[in-house]
Amino acid sequence: MSQYDVLCIGNAIVDIIAQCDEGFLETNGIIKAAMNLIDAQRAELLYSRMGPALEASGGSAGNTAAGVASFGGRAAYFGKVSKDHLGDIYTHDIRAQGVAFDTRPLDGEPPTARSMIFVTPDGERSMNTYLGACVELGPEDVEPSKVEGAAVTYFEGYLWDPPRAKEAIRQAAAIAHAAGREVSMTLSDSFCVDRYREEFLELMRSGTVDIVFANSHEIKSLYQTTSFDEALAAIRKDCRLAAVTRSEKGSVIVRGDETVAIEATAIRELVDTTGAGDLYAAGFLHGYTQGLDLKTCGNLGSLAAGLVIQQVGPRPRQNLRQEAMKAGLL
Amino acid sequence: MSQYDVLCIGNAIVDIIAQCDEGFLETNGIIKAAMNLIDAQRAELLYSRMGPALEASGGSAGNTAAGVASFGGRAAYFGKVSKDHLGDIYTHDIRAQGVAFDTRPLDGEPPTARSMIFVTPDGERSMNTYLGACVELGPEDVEPSKVEGAAVTYFEGYLWDPPRAKEAIRQAAAIAHAAGREVSMTLSDSFCVDRYREEFLELMRSGTVDIVFANSHEIKSLYQTTSFDEALAAIRKDCRLAAVTRSEKGSVIVRGDETVAIEATAIRELVDTTGAGDLYAAGFLHGYTQGLDLKTCGNLGSLAAGLVIQQVGPRPRQNLRQEAMKAGLL
Numbered sequence: 001m002s003q004y005d006v007l008c009i010g011n012a013i014v015d016i017i018a019q020c021d022e023g024f025l026e027t028n029g030i031i032k033a034a035m036n037l038i039d040a041q042r043a044e045l046l047y048s049r050m051g052p053a054l055e056a057s058g059g060s061a062g063n064t065a066a067g068v069a070s071f072g073g074r075a076a077y078f079g080k081v082s083k084d085h086l087g088d089i090y091t092h093d094i095r096a097q098g099v100a101f102d103t104r105p106l107d108g109e110p111p112t113a114r115s116m117i118f119v120t121p122d123g124e125r126s127m128n129t130y131l132g133a134c135v136e137l138g139p140e141d142v143e144p145s146k147v148e149g150a151a152v153t154y155f156e157g158y159l160w161d162p163p164r165a166k167e168a169i170r171q172a173a174a175i176a177h178a179a180g181r182e183v184s185m186t187l188s189d190s191f192c193v194d195r196y197r198e199e200f201l202e203l204m205r206s207g208t209v210d211i212v213f214a215n216s217h218e219i220k221s222l223y224q225t226t227s228f229d230e231a232l233a234a235i236r237k238d239c240r241l242a243a244v245t246r247s248e249k250g251s252v253i254v255r256g257d258e259t260v261a262i263e264a265t266a267i268r269e270l271v272d273t274t275g276a277g278d279l280y281a282a283g284f285l286h287g288y289t290q291g292l293d294l295k296t297c298g299n300l301g302s303l304a305a306g307l308v309i310q311q312v313g314p315r316p317r318q319n320l321r322q323e324a325m326k327a328g329l330l
Numbered sequence: 331m332s333q334y335d336v337l338c339i340g341n342a343i344v345d346i347i348a349q350c351d352e353g354f355l356e357t358n359g360i361i362k363a364a365m366n367l368i369d370a371q372r373a374e375l376l377y378s379r380m381g382p383a384l385e386a387s388g389g390s391a392g393n394t395a396a397g398v399a400s401f402g403g404r405a406a407y408f409g410k411v412s413k414d415h416l417g418d419i420y421t422h423d424i425r426a427q428g429v430a431f432d433t434r435p436l437d438g439e440p441p442t443a444r445s446m447i448f449v450t451p452d453g454e455r456s457m458n459t460y461l462g463a464c465v466e467l468g469p470e471d472v473e474p475s476k477v478e479g480a481a482v483t484y485f486e487g488y489l490w491d492p493p494r495a496k497e498a499i500r501q502a503a504a505i506a507h508a509a510g511r512e513v514s515m516t517l518s519d520s521f522c523v524d525r526y527r528e529e530f531l532e533l534m535r536s537g538t539v540d541i542v543f544a545n546s547h548e549i550k551s552l553y554q555t556t557s558f559d560e561a562l563a564a565i566r567k568d569c570r571l572a573a574v575t576r577s578e579k580g581s582v583i584v585r586g587d588e589t590v591a592i593e594a595t596a597i598r599e600l601v602d603t604t605g606a607g608d609l610y611a612a613g614f615l616h617g618y619t620q621g622l623d624l625k626t627c628g629n630l631g632s633l634a635a636g637l638v639i640q641q642v643g644p645r646p647r648q649n650l651r652q653e654a655m656k657a658g659l660l
Contacts, residue, residue, distance in 0.1 A: 018426075019647050052396065052423040054643060055385035066382065085415040093382040096348075268598075313384060317349055317642065 002181075003149030004100065005073040005289035006282075009172060010156040011134040011165075012079030012103075014086045015274065015314055017125075018053040020118040025126055030118065033273075035127045035189045037117075037161060043130040046116050049117025055086075056313040057093035058115060060132070060156040060188060063275045063314045067282025069098040070320035071330075073289060076100040076146050078168070082133040086112035097315075103141050106133040110170050123270035123309065131162055138164035139171045147172045148179040151289045154281065157188035160196040167255040173208045176317055184211035186281055187218040194221055204238040211288075212242045213281045221242055243298065247281050250302060261299030264304035275314030279304035283320070287329075300329050331605040332511075333479030334430065334614075335403040335619035338645050339495075340391025340486040342409030342418045342433075343443040345604065345644055347455075348383040350448040350489050355456055363603075365457045365519045367491060369448075373460040385416075386643040387423035388445060390486040390518060393605045393644045397612025397634055399428040399470035400650035401660075403619060406430040406476050408498070409434045412463040427645075432490060436463040449548065453600035461492055469501045474641040477502045481619045482541070484611065487518035490526040490620065503538045514541035516611055524551055534568040541618075542572045549574055573628065575610050580632060583624050592628030595636035604646030609634035609658035613650070617659075630659055631651040 025032050028049065038046065057066075059079060068075040077094055081087035083105045090112060094101045113132035117125050137159070147153055153176045159165035185203065187193050193200060200222065203209045212235065214222070219231040219242075228246075229302045235242045236254040245251040253260040283300030292300075303324060307316040316323075324330040355362050358379065368376065387396075388407060398405040407424055411417035411436045420442060424431045443462035467489070477483055483506040489495035503513045515533065517523050523530060525537050530552060533539045542565065544552070549561040549572075558576075565572045566584040575581040583590040613630030622630075633654060637646040646653075654660040 047422065050422075050426060052387065052427045052645060053419075057382065059451065089383075089385065092377065092380075096380060097382045311642070312647065313642075315382060 002151040003074070004076045004146065005151050006065065006068045006285045007076040007078070007146055007150035007153045008061035008065035008155070009078040009153070009159065009169065010059050010079045011113060011131060011162065012062055012090055013059040013115045013129060013134070014090055015056045015058035015115050015117050016050070016053045017056060017117045017119065017272070017274065017312055018051040018152070020051060020120060020231055022120055023118065025118065030126050030128060031191065032120070032126050033124050033156065034191050035129055038128045038130050040130060043114070043116065046128055050116055054312060055089070057090045058114050058275070058314040060158060060186065061154060062094055062277050063278035064154060064282045064285070065099045066094060066097040066315045067279045067320060068286050071282065071286040071300070071314065071324060072321040076150060078103050078141055078143070080106060080133045080137040080141065082106040082110065082111045086114060087133070094202065100146070102143065106136050110135065112267045117274055119272045119274070123273050125272055125274040130330050135162040137168060138163060142168050142172050142175070144175050147175040148181070150176070150181060152182045152184050152285055154184040154285060156186050157196065157200060159194050160199060169207065170234050182210045183208065184213065184285065185209045186213040187222060188276065190217040190221040192220050197222060201238065210240045213277065213284070214240045214242065215245045215277060243284050243301065245277060251280065251298055253298050255294065260294045260298060262295070264301055265302045267310050269310055271310050272312045273309050275308040276280045276305045278314065279308045279316065300324055302330060303327055333404070333439060334406045334476065335481050336395065336398045336615045337406040337476055337480035338391035338395035338406040338485070339483070339484045339489065339499065340389050341443060341461060341485065341488055341492065342392055342411045342420055343389040343446050343459060343464070344420055345386045345388035345447050346380070346383045347386065347447045347449060347602070347604065347632040347642055348381040350381060350450060352450055355448060355450065360456050360458060361521065362450070362456050363454050364521050365459055365488065368458045368460050370460060373444070373446065380446055385419070387420045388605070388644040390488060390516065390608050391484060392424055393608035394484060394612045394615070395429045396427040396645045397609045397650060398422060398616050401616040401654060402651040403616045406480060408433050408471055408473070410436060410463045410471065411435040411442045412438070412440065414441050415446060417463070418558065419649040430476070432473065434614070437467050440465065449602045449604070449606055450503055453603055455602055455604040462509065465492040465496060469494060469497045472498050472505070474500050474505050477505040478511070480506070480511060482512045482514050482615055484514040484615060485551065486516050486524050487526065487530060490522065490529060500538065512540045514543070514615065515539045516543040516607065517552060520547040520551040523548050527552060531568065540570045542569045543607065544572065545575045545607060553617070573614050573626045573631065575607060575635070581610065581628055583628050585624065588625045590626070590628060592632055595632045597636050597640050601638055601640050602642045603639050605638040606635045608644065609638045609646065626659055630654055633657055633659060
């Protein structure tokens with residue numbers, strides 16, 4: 001028996017979300033749809049140019065943990081905040097969602113991480129992340145009992161950006177596998193893949209990671225190809241199980257020779273794509289850790305992603321368990 | 331010529347917004363749909379019981395100022411925040427919306443005000459406000475040149491809760507009238523009306539206030555009657571111009587013998603009523619200060635209120651000027 005269904009590890013970030021037009025991205029040198037890393041000085045500059053905003057707890061793996069808990073799964077989270085107001089908000093929100101979160105907060109500088117997210121009229125989000133306290137996440141933050149007790153330990157590729165988080169991940173993966181558990185990752189962002197391509201491939205090929213989440217841009221970046229089919233064929237060989245999202249085309253799940261195509265759910269209005277991939281992973285991993293078939297896992301992912309993109313912010317306000325039951329998936 | 335169309339004065343509050351079920355309100359002794367005043371200790375207790383939340387700049391008159399600016403009007407705001415993170419967020423958001431905001435922030439305790447807003451499945455919001463730095467707003471915060479330069483000075487009845495804000499209002503009203511300007515207020519909340527009934531009536535009957543905004547509950551509370559028609563007849567006599575909102579029944583505007591009925595705009599989904607009255611006032615006052623007829627003023631109010639209740643948070647993310655042009659109102 002596992003104590004947790006999914007343990008998520010990631011950069012603990014508070015999102016600051018505003019609307020902007022396309023010209024704003026260009027004027028300010030923001031790469032559209034990407035996660036742009038910024039320093040404290042640029043954070044201040046961009047904030048001074050940013051429109052009225054909403055604040056919401058985010059962070060890719062944090063959103064996934066919150067999603068798993070909203071589906072009724074047992075979730076835990078490792079991530080580093082600072083002892084400041086944003087850190088308090090982050091801690092409140094993830095615990096209030098029912099996620100076990102006990103990572104020791106940083107006492108002093110740097111402050112809790114924040115990402116300024118600009119949402120263009122097409123609903124696409126462009127992130128500008130100041131990593132703050134996340135740079136202090138290290139192996140000492142791995143709680144071995146939680147890793148041993150989690151059916152799946154899931155982490156974000158973004159963790160290769162801060163200096164010592166990757167050590168934490170390798171340690172957690174070793175503990176998980178020694179306990180007979182599975183390890184999963186998301187490739188996070190095509191530019192992130194570009195920064196750490198060889199290391200990500202090594203994680204997959206060495207068996208450090210069993211289950212990979214990615215979108216079509218990320219797997220094409222991973223294999224440096226413009227062909228989705230070529231990238232899909234490659235990832236099928238490199239990991240045991242992969243779920244690849246394709247925006248409005250749905251997703252495709254590959255496991256050995258098996259291929260399962262999943263449709264995107266119908267949406268009424270695309271408002272903000274923030275959290276789409278994170279919530280897909282939440283739905284999928286919830287189904288997976290409940291022993292459901294891959295088709296249902298994918299449909300749970302689509303359901304959660306479809307809900308989050310119809311609202312502002314990275315975590316759906318609906319109870320995902322109720323939504324899944326309404327949709328006949330649970 | 332006026333320098334500003336609308337100067338708004340109010341409690342500067344950051345909203346902390348979460349969903350809850352009906353039972354939560356009862357268990358925690360929260361009066362539904364009302365503004366419940368709380369102290370720091372109860373704020374801590376309620377936050378510990380609150381679900382995952384979003385943070386957004388709010389405050390009734392602050393929302394109205396932001397709405398006027400979003401319509402393209404020239405807006406200014408007086409309100410007291412503290413020099414802390416929530417105060418920075420508040421200041422950023424209202425200035426980023428184009429509102430002139432220069433009230434000197436409080437250096438030290440108490441912290442910036444926050445309101446925990448619980449939204450039930452019916453979309454109704456129940457507020458729990460810790461006034462924090464707002465208790466320090468006083469006559470010294472009135473900037474005479476802004477009052478003299480504003481076509482309408484608008485304030486919230488909620489300002490009768492902190493100890494010295496009412497002095498600021500009486501002073502601002504005197505300056506405004508001496509400059510030939512108009513003064514407007516919202517009755518804010520039926521329980522607030524209950525606390526300050528005689529003073530609010532005196533503000534109207536003495537001519538300190540020219541234009542009154544209220545909803546049907548508030549005017550019934552003001553005149554201690556269960557009859558809407560009776561209350562409407564009474565307010566018609568007590569102020570020069572009144573706009574009374576009636577939720578899905580729209581609103582009614584009375585000025586002397588004149589009566590203008592306004593329909594509510596059709597909505598797709600009621601998500602969160604927070605800000606409905608504030609945005610109605612924004613639309614109305616924008617039209618009014620542009621010299622538009624009362625029908626159009628009311629329709630602009632309905633448009634803005636209809637937009638804000640279809641999203642989480644107290645200020646619509648849409649550009650209201652564009653929305654009004656699409657609707658043929660500007």
